[in-house]
Amino acid sequence: MTTTILEVKDLKTYYRTRLKEHVYAVDGVSFTLEAGKTLGIAGESGCGKSTLALSLMGFYFPPLHFGSGSIVINGTDIMKLNKEQLRKQVSGREIAYIPQAAMNALNPTLRIIRFIEDIMKEHRPELSKQQVWELAAERFETLNLSTKVLNSYPNELSGGMKQRTVIAISTILNPKVLIADEPTSALDVTSQKAVIKLMKELLDKGFIQSLVFITHELPLLYHVTDDIMVMYAGEIVERGTAEQMIFDPLHPYTKKLMGSIIVPEEGMKEHKLAAIPGTPPNLKNVPAGCRFADRCAYVHDECRQGKVESRLEGDRIYRCIFEPGTLKEWYANEPE
Numbered sequence: 001m002t003t004t005i006l007e008v009k010d011l012k013t014y015y016r017t018r019l020k021e022h023v024y025a026v027d028g029v030s031f032t033l034e035a036g037k038t039l040g041i042a043g044e045s046g047c048g049k050s051t052l053a054l055s056l057m058g059f060y061f062p063p064l065h066f067g068s069g070s071i072v073i074n075g076t077d078i079m080k081l082n083k084e085q086l087r088k089q090v091s092g093r094e095i096a097y098i099p100q101a102a103m104n105a106l107n108p109t110l111r112i113i114r115f116i117e118d119i120m121k122e123h124r125p126e127l128s129k130q131q132v133w134e135l136a137a138e139r140f141e142t143l144n145l146s147t148k149v150l151n152s153y154p155n156e157l158s159g160g161m162k163q164r165t166v167i168a169i170s171t172i173l174n175p176k177v178l179i180a181d182e183p184t185s186a187l188d189v190t191s192q193k194a195v196i197k198l199m200k201e202l203l204d205k206g207f208i209q210s211l212v213f214i215t216h217e218l219p220l221l222y223h224v225t226d227d228i229m230v231m232y233a234g235e236i237v238e239r240g241t242a243e244q245m246i247f248d249p250l251h252p253y254t255k256k257l258m259g260s261i262i263v264p265e266e267g268m269k270e271h272k273l274a275a276i277p278g279t280p281p282n283l284k285n286v287p288a289g290c291r292f293a294d295r296c297a298y299v300h301d302e303c304r305q306g307k308v309e310s311r312l313e314g315d316r317i318y319r320c321i322f323e324p325g326t327l328k329e330w331y332a333n334e335p336e
């Protein structure tokens, strides 16, 4: 039996700029995440991935605003909670977020244990300092991280160790969902592997129940996640298993994104996002029809006529007016 941990329905969030313009960064996003599953989110820069992560955490601080929709975590619609309830009951406990470059944001004047003490002061005030130390040491040992780290200052740690430490701290309360935003970028390959191993261990040991992994490193998603969701201009344009999305994409944008990864043998080539000609639309004023139309090699007049809704194809979802058979025929006839 599968248990749904996170259910997002038609979520719309936006930035209000100083000029009072609205940037519709998350524009009608719906998806679910089951216990034990990992979900990758891919897409070019500016497509709304980080804003989606912030929105799922309930981090609505100007200029980011909630528009509409629901975010149900473990049965609770967090948008029905007030800020205080969100901070105490949800953040870190139900869902934890590791933002981009989080490891560089650690206060350099504090020892690592202090960050854990601060979390516990808020969430487990009954614990003594000694008990917090024991709890932290046990967690670090279980995750094969040296307990010496707890007495270190952030700048005494290597980049990879700092990132693993941030992950261990962020998951100390056993959140149901961990959202990691580009957790391996800026790390060398060995450290990337160690970070991914750590996240898998967190899942295997039940310290987290599901993982959302945001990255540009598409080969990483293939190895790390069960499913991949592709975002374009604030919308989900396709979701499927990692295998389907990489080797058998339906949406022309996914096809372009995954285009450079076509090596089915042992592992994958270490390719980054293939550059796609053109730029995503301005999210202050998105086109009425398909948002990818201006950059799509298969665009037809119908693509620009009205909003394109998501379609269900078997167990996958995609947002294009054309049938899978038509798209696949076009792709098959494409010159290599």
Ligand SMILES: Nc1ncnc2c1ncn2[C@@H]1O[C@H](COP(=O)(O)OP(=O)(O)OP(=O)(O)O)[C@@H](O)[C@H]1O
Binding pocket: 015, 016, 017, 023, 025, 043, 044, 045, 046, 047, 048, 049, 050, 051, 052, 063, 283
């Ligand atoms: N503080 C802000 N004020 C106004 N617009 C913003 C703000 N932060 C982000 N945006 C806009 O929101 C949109 C989505 O940005 P977001 O950072 O979520 O994209 P992303 O896919 O995570 O990109 P990246 O991979 O570069 O982090 C972009 O158009 C961006 O310019």
